[in-house]
Amino acid sequence: MPNDFEQLPAAVRRERILARVEETGFVRVADLSREFGVSEVTVRSDLDAIERHSPIDRVHGGAVLRGVTARREEPFEEALATSADEKRRIGAAAAALVTSGSSVILDVGTTPAAIAAALVERADLDDIVIVTNSLTTALALEPAIPRFTVVVTGGTLRPLQHSLVAPFASKVLDDLHVDLAFLGCTGVHPEGGVTNVNLAETELKRAMLLSADRAVIVADSSKIGRVDLGRIGAIDEFATLVTSAVDDAVRASFEKRGIEVVQV
DSSP: OOTTTOOHHHHHHHHHHHHHHHHHHHEEEHHHHHHHHOOOHHHHHHHHHHHHSSEEEEEETTEETOOOOOHHHHHHHHHHTTTTTHHHHHHHHHHHTTTOOEEEESSSSHHHHHHHHHHHHHHHHOSSEEEBHHHHHHHHHHHGGTTEEEEEEEEEEEEETTTSSSTHHHHHHTTOEEEEEOOSSSSTTTEEEESSSHHHHHHHHHHHHEEEEEEEEEOOOGBOOOOOOOEEOOOOGGGGESSSSOHHOOOOOOOTOOOOEEOO
C-alpha cells in the first residue's frame, strides 16, 4: 500500500523533513524512507539539499540539527555516580517484574547493573537464567549462583563499559529465546524511539530486543526526550518503560504508543 506521503512534491517533503530534524534533533534515512514512501537514495538527496540552505549537518545514516553536539559516552565508573539513588529505585522496580523460573537478558550499563543488584537481594527467586554482555553485571550476579544461572554472551571487550560486543557477541543470542529483556539506553523519545550513543552496543541491544518475549526499557530521567545516533527500536517494540517521575504530557505520549510506564 503506498504511503500517504509518496506523492508529495520534493519541496513539501523537504520542509517536513526539516521540521522533524528541528523537533527531535536527529533523523534517520531509513525512518524517513518508510515514512514518506520514497527510496533511501531520494531521502539522502533531500538531506543534501536541505543541508545547503538550513542548519542541519549530514551524519552517517541521517542528519542532526547543527549545533547539537553528540553526547560523550561516560565510562561505567563515572556513570555510577550519576543519579545513583534514582537508578537504584529503577533497578528495584525492574527486578520486581522477574519471577522464579524466568529467563532474563540484562543489558550493559549502570541501570541494568542496579537491576542485577536488586535481583541478588531477592531471596525468593530461584531457577533464574540471566544472559548478559556485561562483565561487571556477571560478577555482580555471582553470589546468587546456584539459584541463578549466569550466561555471558562472549564477544569483543569494550573497556569503557566493560561490555562484550561484535564481532561474535550476538552468536549466543541467535540461539536463545528469553522471557524478559531489560535494556538500557541513552535516549528515549515517543517518536524517536529508544536510542544509544554507541553503535557497537546498539547493534547488540537490538539483537537482545529481538530475542525476548517482552522487552523493558530502564532509563533515568536524563534519558527521557533524547534521541541519539544508534536506534535500538521503536517505542511500540517495548512493553514497559521503567523510569523516574515524568510529567503527565510526556507519560501520555508514551502510553499513546502502547507502552506501560512504571514510575519510581
